Amino acid sequence: MTAFLQQLDPVSLVSIMLITATPLVLAALGGMMCERSGVVNIALEGIMLTGAFIGYFVAFLTQNLWLGLLAAIVSGMLIATLHAVLSVSFLVDQIVSGTVINILAVGVTGVFYRTYLETATTAGPGTLPHWNLPLLSSIPVLGPILFQNQLVTYAMLVLIFVVHFVLFNTVWGLRTRACGENPRAAETAGINVYFVRYVNVIASGALAGLGGAYFSLQQIGTFLPNMTGGRGFIALAAMIFGKWTPGGAFLASLLFTGSDQLGSRLQSVFQVHVPLQFLGMLPYVLTIVVVAGAMGRAIAPAAVGRPYKKT
Amino acid sequence: MGRIRFVSGLVAAALMVAACGGTTGGTSSSCSKTFKVGQVTDIGKLSDKSFNFDANVGLKAAQSDPSLCVKGAVIESTSEDDYAKNIQTFLDQKYDMIVTVGFKLGDATLKAAQDNPGVKFAIVDYTYKTYPSNLAGLVFSEDQPGFLAGALAGLLTKTNVIGEVAGLESVPPVVHYVQGFENGAKFTNPKVHPLHIYQPESGAKDFNDPDWGKQQALTFIGQGADIIFGVGGNTGNGGLIGANEQGKMCVGVDVDQYLFFPELRRCFITSAEKLVHNGVKTAITNLVKGTWVSGTVSYNLKNNGVALGPYHDFDSKISASSKAKIKDIMTKLKDGSLSTGVTA
Numbered sequence: 001m002t003a004f005l006q007q008l009d010p011v012s013l014v015s016i017m018l019i020t021a022t023p024l025v026l027a028a029l030g031g032m033m034c035e036r037s038g039v040v041n042i043a044l045e046g047i048m049l050t051g052a053f054i055g056y057f058v059a060f061l062t063q064n065l066w067l068g069l070l071a072a073i074v075s076g077m078l079i080a081t082l083h084a085v086l087s088v089s090f091l092v093d094q095i096v097s098g099t100v101i102n103i104l105a106v107g108v109t110g111v112f113y114r115t116y117l118e119t120a121t122t123a124g125p126g127t128l129p130h131w132n133l134p135l136l137s138s139i140p141v142l143g144p145i146l147f148q149n150q151l152v153t154y155a156m157l158v159l160i161f162v163v164h165f166v167l168f169n170t171v172w173g174l175r176t177r178a179c180g181e182n183p184r185a186a187e188t189a190g191i192n193v194y195f196v197r198y199v200n201v202i203a204s205g206a207l208a209g210l211g212g213a214y215f216s217l218q219q220i221g222t223f224l225p226n227m228t229g230g231r232g233f234i235a236l237a238a239m240i241f242g243k244w245t246p247g248g249a250f251l252a253s254l255l256f257t258g259s260d261q262l263g264s265r266l267q268s269v270f271q272v273h274v275p276l277q278f279l280g281m282l283p284y285v286l287t288i289v290v291v292a293g294a295m296g297r298a299i300a301p302a303a304v305g306r307p308y309k310k311t
Numbered sequence: 312m313g314r315i316r317f318v319s320g321l322v323a324a325a326l327m328v329a330a331c332g333g334t335t336g337g338t339s340s341s342c343s344k345t346f347k348v349g350q351v352t353d354i355g356k357l358s359d360k361s362f363n364f365d366a367n368v369g370l371k372a373a374q375s376d377p378s379l380c381v382k383g384a385v386i387e388s389t390s391e392d393d394y395a396k397n398i399q400t401f402l403d404q405k406y407d408m409i410v411t412v413g414f415k416l417g418d419a420t421l422k423a424a425q426d427n428p429g430v431k432f433a434i435v436d437y438t439y440k441t442y443p444s445n446l447a448g449l450v451f452s453e454d455q456p457g458f459l460a461g462a463l464a465g466l467l468t469k470t471n472v473i474g475e476v477a478g479l480e481s482v483p484p485v486v487h488y489v490q491g492f493e494n495g496a497k498f499t500n501p502k503v504h505p506l507h508i509y510q511p512e513s514g515a516k517d518f519n520d521p522d523w524g525k526q527q528a529l530t531f532i533g534q535g536a537d538i539i540f541g542v543g544g545n546t547g548n549g550g551l552i553g554a555n556e557q558g559k560m561c562v563g564v565d566v567d568q569y570l571f572f573p574e575l576r577r578c579f580i581t582s583a584e585k586l587v588h589n590g591v592k593t594a595i596t597n598l599v600k601g602t603w604v605s606g607t608v609s610y611n612l613k614n615n616g617v618a619l620g621p622y623h624d625f626d627s628k629i630s631a632s633s634k635a636k637i638k639d640i641m642t643k644l645k646d647g648s649l650s651t652g653v654t655a
Contacts, residue, residue, distance in 0.1 A: 012529070012530065016529060016530065020522065124574055219525060220521050224519070227519070227521060229515060229519065229520050263511070264530065276509055277511065277512060
């Protein structure tokens, strides 16, 4: 039993689950802000990739990680503004607009990487420092999991509460949800639907941009083409799975990363000989099982995905 | 209508940028015939700092060799559907030889070779049961540099636990490296406990998921590992990053990775190298000199096709007796008196 526990290494397992859930949760929170106001954002993947690239590029040029972090967030907001212009003002199909941004992000970041970064011989700015919070980090079990992290992961933990508070405890949140459920009624009540949607879409860009910084500035310390690897789409699944609530999306993300890590450990540490394809599909199978059976219906905001035309 | 046109314009621009490829130009003037040689990469592209990159080094070396009269070009594949199309692009432009890189181009290359008997084909890292006379499969004995690097790791580990973060198990060179490494470590250190993980197949993330690779390295380090071998493009590189962050040692793959990762220099003890550029340049030379060889062409320690990379910063930290042991193993692998125990 002790040998088993040592092999499972539960504290490190949960810690890795939490760290790898960081970009999923941040993008899911962004998607949630967006969809609660009635705009589908499948561009999360492209926004994260752009944030990862611009963040690293700025950090590389200035040799300053904090400027890089800021740049990642701002670049996310700029791309999201493009999504807002297309889908809110121009009434373009939101899926089409999001797809355009995803394709554009892969191409543009790839080309700029090739041109400016690939052959760079100077060392990068490194990664964001680990902050061990005083006292809290020495609590057994919880300390190493929650309080010995890097900035983006801390920010993710705080933002879960912030987004929850904004969506469900503020006037802004009420207006956001009104725009997502029935924009016509919201406008009748004097809410500027376009303004609310713009702000929420741009906020989602900031969150996803920060999620991008996780890859290049917190984990890897460099940019690599397509390094987000489709996690923006997994984040969308986590958002739906979590019924468009921050807490739900957080737990859903942990379920994804947990099954991923368990699958890895089965192979690497326990050396169980099951087909790798099976381990690879474990998170997805789990999703289908939980979504189909254990969770009940996931009901999207009623007006999500439909462009709204002012009267 | 205006909006739709705006959006479709954006889509077109995005696709154009995404499809952008690279070429290398330049010919020498004193040539009666210039041989046009095209390289098609797999989805790792030239930026893989690995075999796509290294095959291109070989192509460029052939091009800059004035005795060869070679003009080279590259097309980078952005998706698995591109392979046949990219080969066809070179065929349409009447290229004399096409070099394809990687296991994944196996089917597309064979078909193109059968349909175009007048054009020579060389594929890196792939073999067939039967070959048309215009096709060569260049394979490298990855188990040998893997074994040597593993032997060094076995001598240097203090915890007797080592870990390998690998790419897909369905790609034979990856498995050869991993098994060679583990056998080599056990050869010099019977107490060593190797842990390995192959990346599950996932399409876009194959060989390109550095964050996943890093987490696997951290898992191994949690199990006590003090040396991480990264064997799988950017996935493996993530493993090296994890080892470096935790102050552990690491082993690079395919090329001398010390040179490509300035921020990771302090962790590299060596790299298990395969000299793809030598293989590619030899194949091109064979074409130009009229000594074309078809079928499987093997590169190993004996014909300078694989090598153990330099120790770099660890040179002063590795004892003379350890270095002598590695040298001895190298000699024995070369003359065949020692086997890596890996069946290709």
